[in-house]
Amino acid sequence: MVERQSPLEPAPLELELRTGSHGDFEHGIEVILSETRPGSILQLAAWPGREKELIAGIRTVTGLALPDGAGAGSTDGARSAFGFAPGKFTVVDEAEGLASAFANVVTPAIGTVTDLSHGRTAIRIAGPKAEWVLAKFFAIDFALPAFPVGAGRSTMHHDVFAQIQRTGADQFDIYVFRSFARSFWKALCHAGEEVGYEVQ
Amino acid sequence: MLITCPYCGPRDVIEFTYQGDGNRERPQPASQDLDAWNAYVYDRLNPAGDHNEIWQHSGGCRAHLRVVRNTLTHEISSVAFTRGDHKVAARHKAEGKL
Numbered sequence: 469m470v471e472r473q474s475p476l477e478p479a480p481l482e483l484e485l486r487t488g489s490h491g492d493f494e495h496g497i498e499v500i501l502s503e504t505r506p507g508s509i510l511q512l513a514a515w516p517g518r519e520k521e522l523i524a525g526i527r528t529v530t531g532l533a534l535p536d537g538a539g540a541g542s543t544d545g546a547r548s549a550f551g552f553a554p555g556k557f558t559v560v561d562e563a564e565g566l567a568s569a570f571a572n573v574v575t576p577a578i579g580t581v582t583d584l585s586h587g588r589t590a591i592r593i594a595g596p597k598a599e600w601v602l603a604k605f606f607a608i609d610f611a612l613p614a615f616p617v618g619a620g621r622s623t624m625h626h627d628v629f630a631q632i633q634r635t636g637a638d639q640f641d642i643y644v645f646r647s648f649a650r651s652f653w654k655a656l657c658h659a660g661e662e663v664g665y666e667v668q
Numbered sequence: 669m670l671i672t673c674p675y676c677g678p679r680d681v682i683e684f685t686y687q688g689d690g691n692r693e694r695p696q697p698a699s700q701d702l703d704a705w706n707a708y709v710y711d712r713l714n715p716a717g718d719h720n721e722i723w724q725h726s727g728g729c730r731a732h733l734r735v736v737r738n739t740l741t742h743e744i745s746s747v748a749f750t751r752g753d754h755k756v757a758a759r760h761k762a763e764g765k766l
């Protein structure tokens with residue numbers, strides 16, 4: 469695949485993009501921001517009535533079993549999948565080439581595979597104040613019982629569309645359009661200043 | 669105002685886009701029935717009370733929704749996917765309405 473440059477780079481002059489501790493960190497770092505840079509980000513969509521076959525295909529290719537229900541998802545650290553709309557799923561892999569792995573599994577009769585690897589940027593926010601910081605951006609319930617580990621949500625911050633997957637009790641992966649990623653990242657940094665944040 | 673998306677759950681109205689009156693019936697594209705086209709484009713019930721509306725969860729799952737909203741109170745009494753509407757279309761087809 470063509471070598472990608474992160475939209476968060478180069479970052480010679482912008483404090484928020486540099487690795488290290490920022491904001492009010494003297495009392496401790498309460499959120500950690502990083503870019504996960506997955507090799508593959510796919511959108512899978514099933515034709516009406518073919519959803520179960522698509523979910524079975526996700527399991528075949530990634531080994532991830534998706535629970536039933538809207539927004540349900542799963543992650544094993546290297547690979548992640550979650551529903552973000554009726555019959556539609558985001559599937560992510562650290563490695564490149566996931567789209568070709570699906571080519572023979574999700575046939576045109578079952579649904580479609582769209583490779584968004586170059587179109588989305590994946591930002592991870594982790595730490596005890598991750599929920600707190602995200603709640604300033606998105607009007608959804610981030611509490612663990614309402615938003616379990618593995619689950620995904622489609623929402624937006626102003627007009628920046630975001631898909632959010634909870635990948636840990638205090639960890640969220642946010643997928644935003646690549647062209648918005650830089651400004652969204654800076655907004656996240658500003659929101660994290662009060663709790664002390666570290667860029668990894 | 670909150671709209672409870674059947675997929676995403678309750679969300680702020682800012683995530684939704686109004687797609688117009690849900691009572692309209694669009695004539696067939698080839699129809700030359702000017703009264704039907706006039707009604708489709710201009711006639712509105714404008715009720716003071718429950719109103720059938722089409723909304724899109726554009727800032728979420730992007731599904732199109734049938735919403736019944738009270739124009740006096742903004743109370744939303746029902747939300748459903750429009751996606752099932754192809755069954756209505758199939759019935760109309762079977763009845764020779766399309």
Ligand SMILES: [Zn+2]
Pocket residue numbers: 673674675676677725728729730731
């Ligand atoms: Zn929705």
